[in-house]
Amino acid sequence: MSFARFLRTVQLGLKSLLLHKLRSGLTMLGIVFGVFSVIAMLAIGEGASAQAQKQIVALGATNIIVRSIKPIEGSSSAANQGGTPRYGLLRSDYRRLTHTIPTIINALPIRELPREARHLKRTLNGRLVGCTASYLEVNHLNVISGRFITDADQENLANVVVLAFDVAHELFPIEEPIGKTVQIDTVFYSVVGVTAERTPSAGIGGSLTAQDFNKDLYIPINTFRARIGDEVRTPKQGGMDSEHVELNQITLSVRDVKDVMITSDIIRDTLQRFHAEKDFAVVVPLELLKQADQLRQIFNVVLGSIAAISLIVGGIGIMNIMLATVTERTREIGIRRALGAKQRDITEQFLTETIVLSGSGGVVGILLGLATPLAFQLVRWFTMNFILDGGGAMSETSRMFSEMSPTVALWSLPLAFGISVGIGVIFGLYPARAAARLDPIEALRHE
């Protein structure tokens, strides 16, 4: 079929379809939604993995994070009988890990507590983080003014604090914070630096909650131990709640991404030997990819089903309409056959018409698909506000859902168009063949 003839046939198809605009429009709907779902599915998948990649970079692909977790209530051990519950990573664990595993090149112990910080009359509920100088490097954080905690501060148990961007802004809206003091509990710390603004990171698999670095106050971990201690009491209804934790987190860096998995296994084995209870978790940022895959799989199943069902139902709808059209235009077919159209010409005519119909549906679907990111925002807003009742305890998946942004993959557009054309061919072939096989004499006699 020459190109000119192809164009002519397409033109012919368009003409017949425009003759019944409403009918053609309704018939296209199934394909429109099917194609839209295909594009949305791929866009969300793309968005999920892009987000995961970003998070991995933020958390450090070569990092392994070991967190203390509170054992499940009731699974008490001898150490916890009666007194303050003790759990979590120990300073001895830190030394053991850093001294025995050769692939580890950097290690960062962290102790953290929610605390109220005060400067004059301004207060702020922040997170007090006891850490070392490595913190900057491990977390890819930058200092925008002053300096970060140094090894000398550790040795001197210096009462110094480095404020995160938001903290500095809230406690010192107009004045320069460096050199001023911040009060935490009963102790005054002098501000030595301010860190740059940073996007919050996502949590991983339930053991590492998402972190908002912008409410942090960093002090030397030795100072933390000296001023606050391991045992912490917090008032609660009807008494005090107390717990004894040495370290909340140890972030370990390895030299090469290849070493991450094996090193994390070794860490797990080493710690298990000294912890009777499961009061720690080893988290690998690389696992975010798995999590993204999970999210993507959920969307793939949901949207994939919608796409498949829409496309099949749409295809059946198209087939139905084309069969009706063939019956309706039986006489036209007879006329064309009498004037010299071969069976193939009739097949081509009706097949082209079907493809024009499904292809137009595809184009509309693609246009809708391009609006996926917008539609996604709307769905998310709705879900967050009316279904998940935002702010409450969210699963990590739903948190990821709340933070990702779908990106339409360019290659998905020709794919989606191809699918819509394919549907036209598959579901148009039978009606077109039925039209071509009509007996010309019978067709001419048709009323």
Place this chain on the structure above:
Amino acid sequence: MKPAAQVFDLQKHYDLGPIVVKALRGVTLEFPSGDFVAIMGASGSGKSTLLNLLGGLDRPTHGRYILGGVDVSQMNDVELSEIRNQMLGFIFQAYNLIPQYTVLENIALPLQYRRGYPPITTADEDRCLELARKVGLGDRLDHRPFQLSGGQQQRVAVARALVNDPQIILADEPTGNLDSATSNEIMEMLTALNREGRTIVMVTHEPDIAEYARRQIVMRDGVVARETVSGMADHGAPFH
């Protein structure tokens, strides 16, 4: 002169399971070039079957059909389609125009299916225009069939039948849907075409319409019962 078409012992049987209907039981006819023949007969006499065979819309069960020197009786569907497209022109009782097409597009319709699908040239367009003018519709080129009267629609059909310069024009009750005044107009047009040398075979059941033809053939029970030549008495013998 070579005859435009000849049929020898043409038979057409329809196998309806328990019975076989013999619609044509052996028809031998010759249509010289430039002839104008009217085929008459009651319904069921086989005249429509004969026209369908002459029109290449069907194949005979037995016998031969020579069209323009070519035996077309055993051709397959593709070959027959090409024969219809290149050697035959059709005029139907119900006009049979394509409703979504304009007058000009309807006239050009057979050109869509020419062998090898050559693109439509300006020469083709000029020919369609000329034919439209010839049938008196030069001012209605962009009208659609529903905007035209029955007589006008049939004139479009006549122009369409001429566009491929056919060997034979086959007309199936061309005036069946028209009033007598319009019928006469159409018949005058066909007569004029015949005078230009066109071969016309027409099926009709109206004797006064059949009178326009030079020859009248009456069918009965699947065979030629009688043949007359206009203006002459029935001499009961084939006309030569």
